[in-house]
Amino acid sequence: MEKVVILGTGPAGLTAAVYLARANMNPLVIEGPEPGGQLTLTPEVENFPGFPEGIMGPELMDNMRKQAERFGAQFKRGWVTDVNVANRPFKLSVDGLGEIVTESLVISTGASAKLLEIPGEKENIGKGVSTCATCDGFFFRGKKVIIVGGGDSAMEEANFLTKFASEVQVVHRRKELRASKIMQDRAKSNEKVTWALNKTPVEMVSDDLKITGLKVRDNETGEEETIETNGIFVAIGHNPNTAFLKGKLDMDEKGYILVEPGTTNTNIPGVFACGDVQDQKYRQAITAAGTGCMAAMDTERFLEGEAVHDWSQTL
Template identity: 75%
Template sequence: MHKVIVLGTGPAGLTAAIYLARANMKPLVIEGQEPGGQLTTTTEVENFPGFPDGILGPELMDNMRKQAERFGAEFKRGWVTEVDLSKRPFKLSVYGLGELETESLIISTGASAKLLGIPGEKENLGQGVSTCATCDGFFYRGKKVAVVGGGDSAMEEANFLTKFATEVIVVHRRDQLRASKIMQDRAKKNPKIKWAMNRVPVEVVSKEEGGVKGLKVHNKETGQEELIEVDGIFVAIGHRPNTAFLNGQLKTDELGYIQVEPGSTRTSVEGVFACGDVQDRVYRQAITAAGTGCMAAIDCERFLEGEASVDWSQSL
């Protein structure tokens, strides 16, 4: 029987683990299939406070883990296949660990960026291919980049990247965008944004010396393949919150993000808390994830100490 189990080891889960361990709650942290979360696929992180010269994403995550371990957090590798949140203690079926029981649960399983699934894409993540303009746009100052996608997020990424890049090419597989009219109008009025419509991405082409040379696309109008030469490729086709294992036992929005009580991390089940990108469809930054991780730890500690006996499910 555990007092609290934390699912996920991104900035949210590790921050929660640090706070819980310092409060002598002896948290068990389940690492999942991608220990460290999305930051482990990022090279230089320059916008996390406290690192004036930047820090490598994997190094930042490793430092956070060591900090949590120093205060007594326990880490185990495995991933949750099933949960029973119908009553306390909660039961978790964890591949590699068997069945676990816990008095409280913090879910920080994150959201995975949807990828194109084409050759050269995964190999160049963090080396010219990115899923976050806010995180990596600065590295493309004075360069030419492509944004793949046709929704609001793609238009937002494209507009943001024009602050740094000399030219932003929006690549979309159809002749019509899915984005809202206001987002389309904003992008079309931006002189730095160019359009490559009816182009289906088929391969990320690498340079011999490393890095991205361009994006090979299939032109649906001519039937020919073309190479769009760019220095960076931003994939903006959406994110998928990692909540399938919950099997509908927590209230989520239409996209699957866990809903929390405003101003807290409480979910629709008392004793279960959510933090990080799994409940954040707006910001998705390391620093905001860490902040909600701190909130979840404090909410959880107060719950276990009996300070939070309200049935929050009625307000969600």
């Protein structure tokens, strides 16, 4: 039986692993299909404290993992298909690993990219449609690409893509962008970035081999046009990776895990949630790491018998 199992290896899960390993809790960390989380898709992290010149996202995640391993955290690859948290010890069903029994559980499974859900999208992923500029930007050197979205992620990816593409056109369904001012200013000052605002994507067009265009509808006139492009990058947000927990823990209508304010306690004593899986407001690497620290400390106190009450009964 494990003392504590951590699900996920983003900044939240890895920070929790560092703290719990240093506390001699011997955490078992289960890696899903995207080890390192969203930061492995981030070209350069400029706002994580301690790196005045910035650091590549994959490098930051690799450093965190090595730090956790140094103190004794164990890592195993698997896909959690079911959990039983009705009674302690908790039981996890993990593809590739079988059943794992644990006294406590830290959930840091993060969130995954949303898709537009329009014709021509899913069937062209890998044929010119991508949700990862860092992964696929290199393949569009000297070509025209489109980024769909209006938030910070879209602006960051638009700027990154200009390192390779000859033109990056931002398509957004609203007149105004949702991105922070600094991110908007960076994109707007980049001469390779062009804009198609107040236009709704309705279809991704291909020649059966590769993407050739994005059909959009003007929200004022209702007229449709096809913007020619060699690639389309979708950056419209994320969904929390909590489908396997449905009905097991309290969540909001979007699937984000609810925690006791100021803690990482879920409604099940001994189960803790940290990172983007419970945060739809800040969603930053540093806030995820902070909640990972909190989850580790909450877990340690729980296992030591200092926090065994059901907080949901007192709210």
